[in-house]
Amino acid sequence: MSTGDFIPYYSYYVDPVLVLILGAICSIIPAIILIIGLYRMYQFVKPSLGDRRQNVIKAFFYTLIEEFIIHRNLSKCRPEWTRWILHQMVLWGMVILVGCTGFDAIVDHEDILLCGLANPYLKPIAEAMLPPYLHNVPLSAAIAACGRVMHTLADPVKILYNIGGILLVAGCIGLIVRRFVNKDARECVIAYDWYLLVLLTFVGVSGYVAEILRLIAYTYWKMGLTTIAAYFFYPGLVIYCAHLISVAILFLSIPFTKTAHVVYRFFALLWVRYRGIRATELVV
Numbered sequence: 001m002s003t004g005d006f007i008p009y010y011s012y013y014v015d016p017v018l019v020l021i022l023g024a025i026c027s028i029i030p031a032i033i034l035i036i037g038l039y040r041m042y043q044f045v046k047p048s049l050g051d052r053r054q055n056v057i058k059a060f061f062y063t064l065i066e067e068f069i070i071h072r073n074l075s076k077c078r079p080e081w082t083r084w085i086l087h088q089m090v091l092w093g094m095v096i097l098v099g100c101t102g103f104d105a106i107v108d109h110e111d112i113l114l115c116g117l118a119n120p121y122l123k124p125i126a127e128a129m130l131p132p133y134l135h136n137v138p139l140s141a142a143i144a145a146c147g148r149v150m151h152t153l154a155d156p157v158k159i160l161y162n163i164g165g166i167l168l169v170a171g172c173i174g175l176i177v178r179r180f181v182n183k184d185a186r187e188c189v190i191a192y193d194w195y196l197l198v199l200l201t202f203v204g205v206s207g208y209v210a211e212i213l214r215l216i217a218y219t220y221w222k223m224g225l226t227t228i229a230a231y232f233f234y235p236g237l238v239i240y241c242a243h244l245i246s247v248a249i250l251f252l253s254i255p256f257t258k259t260a261h262v263v264y265r266f267f268a269l270l271w272v273r274y275r276g277i278r279a280t281e282l283v284v
Contacts, residue, residue, distance in 0.1 A: 008217050015122040015126065017112055020105055038263065038267055060270060068266055094200075117130070117134075172197055172204065173201065195253075199250055209239050210237075220232065
């Protein structure tokens with residue numbers, strides 16, 4: 001394929017059907033590991049839990065709002081209020097991005113499937129996953145589906161994607177700067193603590209760079225300057241692939257990084273709020 005023949009949609013070259021399947025796998029595996037970890041944690045702390053039973057729905061929403069949404073305890077650290085703000089930016093940036101991705105997978109599933117028919121190299125894979133009545137859609141319809149999968153800047157979902165990305169990148173960069181300028185934070189950090197923060201930063205930055213290069217390429221392509229457009233598009237395609245790989249690594253590593261505390265801490269606080277702590281005798 002020459003530079004003048006390319007289609008300015010990453011989804012034309014990277015089959016969104018395969019991305020969706022691999023994304024599901026990269027989500028299910030860590031979910032299973034976390035469920036097993038939650039069961040083992042419950043068995044470990046069960047002897048320490050009290051016998052009282054509060055309203056489980058009330059306990060759930062109280063824990064969700066106080067400890068997950070607003071992070072009440074972290075916000076009380078007034079000398080470190082900036083840490084709370086940056087932490088919230090990273091958290092809600094991830095929540096928005098994951099939510100938009102899940103929304104896309106559900107609402108745009110037909111466009112995702114149709115897009116796979118546009119690329120002749122990927123068409124056999126897409127046909128194997130599509131019902132027979134969709135095998136003979138016009139090529140123009142399949143390419144149009146690829147464009148809808150990528151979204152325009154004015155699309156509400158794309159707006160949310162960009163808001164989530166801004167929160168994520170700004171929060172991560174702020175936390176990185178804090179670790180360099182705050183003596184206490186710098187002295188408490190080990191190499192392991194950098195892994196998640198650097199990975200999240202790369203996910204956000206690579207996504208934005210890929211998006212900017214694609215939009216520049218698309219603008220030149222609409223002007224008929226396909227050769228110039230290709231010079232922006234293909235580097236962006238490489239970065240887009242690196243972005244997808246980093247997202248897969250991020251999800252697969254969730255049970256083994258600090259991200260896991262979002263799940264374990266929430267359920268630990270929920271159990272304590274629901275059942276309390278058993279009174280014990282101190283032996284001196």
